[in-house]
Amino acid sequence: MIPEPKVISTTINGDEKQVLVSERDSLLEALRDRIGMTGAKEGCNNGNCGACAVIMDGRLVNSCCVMAVEADGSEVMTVEGLASREELHPLQSEFLQNAALQCGICTPGFLMSSYALLQEKPNPTEEEARFWLAGNLCRCTGYDKIIESVLTVAKG
Amino acid sequence: MQAVKYARAADIDDAIRLLAEGGDKARILAGGTDLIVQARERKRDVDLFVDVKHVAEFMSLEYDDSSGLTVGAATPLYELYGDKTVQEKYPALVDASTVIGGKAIQGRASLGGNLGNSSPAGDSLPAMIALGGIATVAGPNGSREVSVAEFCTGPGRNVLESGELIVSINFPAVSDSEGAAWQRFIPRNEMDIAVASAGTWIKLDGKVVADARIALGAVAATPLVATGAAEALIGNELTDEVISNAGDAASSIASPITDMRGSVKQRTHLAKVLTERTIRDALDRINSQ
Ligand SMILES: Cc1cc2nc3c(=O)[nH]c(=O)nc-3n(C[C@H](O)[C@H](O)[C@H](O)COP(=O)(O)OP(=O)(O)OC[C@H]3O[C@@H](n4cnc5c(N)ncnc54)[C@H](O)[C@@H]3O)c2cc1C
Ligand code: FES
Numbered sequence: 001m002i003p004e005p006k007v008i009s010t011t012i013n014g015d016e017k018q019v020l021v022s023e024r025d026s027l028l029e030a031l032r033d034r035i036g037m038t039g040a041k042e043g044c045n046n047g048n049c050g051a052c053a054v055i056m057d058g059r060l061v062n063s064c065c066v067m068a069v070e071a072d073g074s075e076v077m078t079v080e081g082l083a084s085r086e087e088l089h090p091l092q093s094e095f096l097q098n099a100a101l102q103c104g105i106c107t108p109g110f111l112m113s114s115y116a117l118l119q120e121k122p123n124p125t126e127e128e129a130r131f132w133l134a135g136n137l138c139r140c141t142g143y144d145k146i147i148e149s150v151l152t153v154a155k156g
Numbered sequence: 157m158q159a160v161k162y163a164r165a166a167d168i169d170d171a172i173r174l175l176a177e178g179g180d181k182a183r184i185l186a187g188g189t190d191l192i193v194q195a196r197e198r199k200r201d202v203d204l205f206v207d208v209k210h211v212a213e214f215m216s217l218e219y220d221d222s223s224g225l226t227v228g229a230a231t232p233l234y235e236l237y238g239d240k241t242v243q244e245k246y247p248a249l250v251d252a253s254t255v256i257g258g259k260a261i262q263g264r265a266s267l268g269g270n271l272g273n274s275s276p277a278g279d280s281l282p283a284m285i286a287l288g289g290i291a292t293v294a295g296p297n298g299s300r301e302v303s304v305a306e307f308c309t310g311p312g313r314n315v316l317e318s319g320e321l322i323v324s325i326n327f328p329a330v331s332d333s334e335g336a337a338w339q340r341f342i343p344r345n346e347m348d349i350a351v352a353s354a355g356t357w358i359k360l361d362g363k364v365v366a367d368a369r370i371a372l373g374a375v376a377a378t379p380l381v382a383t384g385a386a387e388a389l390i391g392n393e394l395t396d397e398v399i400s401n402a403g404d405a406a407s408s409i410a411s412p413i414t415d416m417r418g419s420v421k422q423r424t425h426l427a428k429v430l431t432e433r434t435i436r437d438a439l440d441r442i443n444s445q
């Protein structure tokens with residue numbers, strides 16, 4: 001069986017898009033290579049690092065573990081959808097302020113996971129935040145500054 | 157990614173037809189957290205994904221006092237452990253499903269996928285076995301019921317015949333005199349594969365154990381039903397000695413391997429420790445009801 005090109009219709013950060021994908025593309029590949037939205041990063045390509053995390057139909061997922069064709073009819077939110085035109089999202093500002101990133105490869109995934117956490121639990125304990133973000137790996141920061149930033153934003 | 161096509165099933169019969177027509181290389185796609193990774197890394201030769209997530213029966217989550225809990229095979233774990241009834245009545249399912257991967261995995265991963273993948277270390281399997289889980293299996297020749305305890309036949313192998321799929325998994329209704337728990341051992345706090353795991357369900361009559369089921373994970377080629385461990389409990393009060401006897405019976409049937417995660421000795425010991433701990437957890441849960 002040979003995969004075919006398919007047009008999927010997906011709402012990405014509020015914009016409905018028709019995207020030509022291959023049946024064998026992951027959602028991550030479709031976002032980065034077909035649409036040119038390179039916010040979601042490829043760290044491991046096997047579900048372990050969370051760098052590719054996006055929110056699909058209200059749920060946090062690793063886009064490397066979703067087929068692009070599965071997103072036909074879905075709503076996807078990526079890190080590009082976090083800031084408004086004028087202002088960074090408070091999580092983004094706080095990550096910058098608090099130096100919660102170094103190389104930055106993990107940052108889009110952490111931002112999306114933190115965003116999903118605060119949507120569900122606006123006031124997480126440190127332990128809850130650490131468990132929520134356990135699926136996101138960071139090679140550089142040692143995590144503390146990331147957790148601090150999320151808790152600071154939660155406190156408002 | 158290897159050359160793979162994608163089909164979205166419209167209903168159960170459509171899924172069966174797609175699977176049967178697709179032959180050996182067609183696989184059901186639930187959350188894809190095993191399947192997509194295995195297909196990409198060419199650990200599984202697959203050329204057709206049959207997506208069942210748009211069929212209501214595969215995505216259900218229903219409870220009633222006579223038929224118990226029915227979980228659609230592809231219902232995401234995130235939905236399962238987020239459900240109030242599941243939290244109240246089936247905490248052992250919450251124990252297991254909250255530690256399968258991280259949140260982004262749980263947003264997609266399912267009980268049916270954990271079962272269909274048939275890894276001896278599949279974390280939900282001992283919990284499902286302890287709870288008496290029965291899978292509804294459908295295929296070209298109709299439907300049948302298979303207990304989770306009898307589902308796996310070896311690492312990555314199970315009783316499904318060609319064209320067959322899991323529709324849902326049912327757990328009997330539970331009363332206040334029943335309790336269950338699941339635990340695993342991993343060297344980290346989260347995001348790891350079990351070195352060993354255990355699930356226990358007990359039913360009390362006063363202080364005496366009227367019935368019990370205990371299952372072990374990652375200590376043999378398939379999850380194990382620890383019949384001897386359950387028998388050590390039945391008819392007895394849960395004294396330290398009785399619990400320890402059950403632990404010994406559990407470790408006596410472990411036949412693990414040594415690999416990077418743990419040795420035969422450690423896993424055999426863990427079978428006892430985790431059995432004892434889950435018996436105590438199950439008892440605590442009954443007492444706190
Ligand atoms: C980063 C990461 C961490 C993980 N951590 C854990 C862990 O801690 N513990 C653990 O147990 N697992 C873990 N897993 C493995 C995986 O997430 C689980 O096994 C999960 O439950 C699989 O569910 P799924 O819905 O994603 O299955 P899928 O990947 O969609 O399917 C898995 C297999 O089952 C078959 N299948 C699925 N549904 C059906 C059905 N209805 N009928 C017949 N066959 C079916 C598929 O064809 C496939 O072969 C992890 C995976 C990743 C990527
Ligand atoms: S790239 Fe998707 S989880 Fe690492």
Ligand code: FES
Pocket residue numbers: 100101102103104105106107137138139140141
């Ligand atoms: S900042 Fe480099 S991986 Fe996190």
